[in-house]
Amino acid sequence: xxxxxxxxxxxxxxxxxxxxxxxxxxxxxxxxxxxxxxxxxxxxxxxxxxxxxxxxxxxxxxxxxxxxxxxxxxxxxxxxxxxxxxxxxxxxxxxxxxxxxxxxxxxxxxxxxxxxxxxxxxxxxxxxxxxxxxxxxxxxxxxxxxxxxxxxxxxxxxxxxxxxxxxxxxxxxxxxxxxxxxxxxxxxxxxxxxxxxxxxxxxxxxxxxxxxxxxxxxxxxxxxxxxxxxxxxxxxxxxxxxxxxxxxxxxxxxxxxxxxxxxxxxxxxxxxxxxxxxxxxxxxxxxxxxxxxxxxxxxxxxxxxxxxxxxxxxxxxxxxxxxxxxxxxxxxxxxxxxxxxxxxxxxxxxxxxxxxxxxx
Numbered sequence: 001x002x003x004x005x006x007x008x009x010x011x012x013x014x015x016x017x018x019x020x021x022x023x024x025x026x027x028x029x030x031x032x033x034x035x036x037x038x039x040x041x042x043x044x045x046x047x048x049x050x051x052x053x054x055x056x057x058x059x060x061x062x063x064x065x066x067x068x069x070x071x072x073x074x075x076x077x078x079x080x081x082x083x084x085x086x087x088x089x090x091x092x093x094x095x096x097x098x099x100x101x102x103x104x105x106x107x108x109x110x111x112x113x114x115x116x117x118x119x120x121x122x123x124x125x126x127x128x129x130x131x132x133x134x135x136x137x138x139x140x141x142x143x144x145x146x147x148x149x150x151x152x153x154x155x156x157x158x159x160x161x162x163x164x165x166x167x168x169x170x171x172x173x174x175x176x177x178x179x180x181x182x183x184x185x186x187x188x189x190x191x192x193x194x195x196x197x198x199x200x201x202x203x204x205x206x207x208x209x210x211x212x213x214x215x216x217x218x219x220x221x222x223x224x225x226x227x228x229x230x231x232x233x234x235x236x237x238x239x240x241x242x243x244x245x246x247x248x249x250x251x252x253x254x255x256x257x258x259x260x261x262x263x264x265x266x267x268x269x270x271x272x273x274x275x276x277x278x279x280x281x282x283x284x285x286x287x288x289x290x291x292x293x294x295x296x297x298x299x300x301x302x303x304x305x306x307x308x309x310x311x312x313x314x315x316x317x318x319x320x321x322x323x324x325x326x327x328x329x330x331x332x333x334x335x336x337x338x339x340x341x342x343x344x345x346x347x348x349x350x351x352x353x354x355x356x357x358x359x360x
Contacts (some may be wrong), residue, residue, distance in 0.1 A: 014165040018158060025154040032147050034151065042088050049075045049103065050129050056110050057122045069110060076103050076286055091135045102128040117292045134217075138256035141156055152269045177219070198272040200250055201257035209271040209279055213327040216269075216283055220321045227321035228290035230280040231334040232297070235313045235346035237276035254305040260297055290318045320351075 052072040059068070080100060082089035092099055100123040109121035198205050203210070214230075220227035234240070234252065241249040255275065260278070261270050269281040282290060294316045301307055301314065317337025321330050338350035344350070 001094065013159055014169060018161050018165065021154050021158045021161070025151060025158065028147055030344075032144060032151070035143060035147070039136065039346070042092075042136060045075050045079055046129050046133055049079070050126060051124055053122055054107060056106075057118055069107070072103075073107070076100070076107075089141065091132055097128045097131040097135070099128040101131050120269060125145050145316045168302065174221045201254050201272050201273040203257050203261070203270055203278075205271065206273045209269075209273055209281070210327060212269055212271075212281060213330065216281055217321055217325055217330055220283065221323055221325065224323070226284055226286045227281075227330075228282040228285040228287065228317045229321070229330050230282060230290055230294060230316060231273075231276045231319075231336045232280075232294075232316045232335060233338065233340045234276040235315050235342075240310060240312060248310055252310060252312060255304070256301070259300050259304045259307065263296065263300060273358045281293065287318065290320075291349060291351065294318065298347060300350075315341040315346060316349040317341050318349065318351040 006275070026078055049072065052068050052075065055068050056072065060173035079092055082092065091097070102121070106118070106121040106125045109117040112118075135146075164318065197208065216227055218227070225342060234256070237249065237252075240252065253272075257270070257272065257278070262279075264280065267283050268285075271279045271281070273279050280293070282293065285293070297316075301312070315338060317334050317340065319330055319333035319337050325333075333352045337350045343347040
């Protein structure tokens with residue numbers, strides 16, 4: 001299984017589980033908050049029920065209890081209106097506490113005006129409220145403890161899964177991305193090197209020529225120095241490949257590059273710019289010295305042992321850098337010179353511009 005497929009599978013497993021557990025933790029937290037609110041509200045209502053009952057009991061006999069009774073009844077109605085599905089509703093009125101029954105008896109005693117009956121009803125109501133309060137606190141405490149345990153358990157699982165997700169998915173993915181980035185940089189560097197240097201002849205390539213030509217032309221035009229550009233290609237190299245084979249053609253190219261490179265000055269630069277085409281960038285070289293160099297190269301081709309098995313000749317164009325030239329314009333001039341050289345046959349050297357027939 002590929003790394004990307006394995007990482008995708010881990011994402012499909014861990015992320016949904018973490019999301020589900022997170023939602024469960026949020027649901028439990030919400031439930032705890034709701035239960036706590038219900039508990040506090042119920043405790044406040046029970047406390048209010050006891051307080052109003054005490055006010056009714058301790059009020060002077062001649063005082064009317066209408067407002068206090070109204071509050072008592074509203075609290076009682078609110079307690080009685082608890083939905084049946086709320087756990088606290090079952091604790092408010094069970095057979096042991098009989099809270100609502102005691103509250104109704106208290107109301108009857110308050111309406112009768114009998115202080116003794118009211119005192120007995122108050123004791124029963126206070127006992128019922130106490131029993132309900134104890135039961136509610138006990139059950140709520142147990143409920144909260146269990147819910148908090150579940151909450152911490154889920155949070156612990158989320159932490160474990162998050163750690164596993166980090167070490168099994170995120171960290172390997174990050175390392176893979178770093179590795180891919182490094183491989184990409186290496187590939188870019190390799191491509192750049194291949195573009196700058198020809199592997200067959202070990203000469204700089206076309207991109208490197210463009211870079212060096214711009215620098216050389218800029219220097220020559222700034223300081224008014226001589227700069228010659230010499231472009232050569234092997235005459236009818238396609239036929240040589242067809243007759244003798246591509247391996248022989250490669251040997252010719254490599255041998256030619258080796259012979260010429262050994263006989264150039266240190267300031268001169270030698271490039272292979274495609275197929276059987278080569279360029280010499282010769283700074284501080286006038287047109288006479290450029291012609292002498294091309295004649296020297298033609299003699300070396302005919303005498304070099306490495307090139308004798310398959311004889312061949314060169315076509316050569318020479319262009320001199322002018323004050324207004326750029327790298328591009330100088331290259332166009334030397335291309336025109338090379339094309340003119342080919343019109344006069346193999347071994348011809350043509351200088352641009354030149355009105356007379358080039359010498360062979």
